C-alpha cells in the first residue's frame with residue numbers, strides 16, 4: 001500500500017489524523033518514522049500559504065504524498081488573534097500558558113462578545129508538484145476559565161454552544177465528528193480515495 005506522510009510536529013494533530021483518515025487506501029507515516037528532521041519556517045501570510053509550504057517541502061524531502069495542516073483560533077474581540085500565531089502566541093511554550101494568556105487578554109469581555117472559530121487548512125502535495133487544499137471551520141465561544149482535559153491546544157477554553165461543553169470535554173471520537181480538522185479531513189479523505 002502507498003504511504004501518506006502526515007507532516008506535523010504536533011502530537012495532538014497526528015493522533016487526530018490517525019483516527020480521521022482511517023479507511024483510506026494509504027498507510028499513514030509520520031516525520032519521526034521517516035527520520036525527517038527538517039523544520040519549515042511558517043513565513044506565509046495565510047493559513048493556506050503555510051499549509052502548502054509545509055506539505056510541498058516535506059513531499060519533496062520524503063518523495064511521498066504528504067498532508068500538512070495549518071490551523072489556528074480566531075477570536076473576534078481580538079481582531080482575529082491569535083490566528084496565524086496560535087502555536088507561538090505571546091512567545092509562550094506550552095498550550096496551558098497560551099490559553100491563560102488568551103483568557104487574560106479577554107478579561108472583562110462579556111460572554112456575547114467572546115465569539116471565536118477554529119480554522120484548519122489541509123494541504124496535500126505530491127513530490128511531482130501538484131497540491132490541493134481543503135478547509136474546515138468550527139464556531140464557538142471563549143470561556144472564562146478552562147474546562148476539560150481531552151484534546152490539545154486551546155480546546156479547554158473553546159465552548160461549543162450546541163453541545164453545552166468545551167472541546168476538551170468531548171471524547172476524541174466526538175471531537176472528530178465536529179471539529180474544524182474533521183470537516184477539512186472529510187474533504188481530504190474523499191480526494192485521497194479518488195486518487196487511487
Ligand code: ITT
Pocket residue numbers: 007008009010013042069070071072073086087118151152153154155179181
Ligand atoms: P505543525 O506546524 O508541525 O503541524 P503546529 O502546532 O505548529 O504544528 P500550526 O502552526 O498549524 O501547528 O498551529 C496550530 C495551533 O493552533 C496549535 O499549536 C494550537 O495551539 C492551535 N490549534 C489548532 N488546532 C487545534 C485544535 O484542534 N484544538 C486546539 N487548538 C488547536
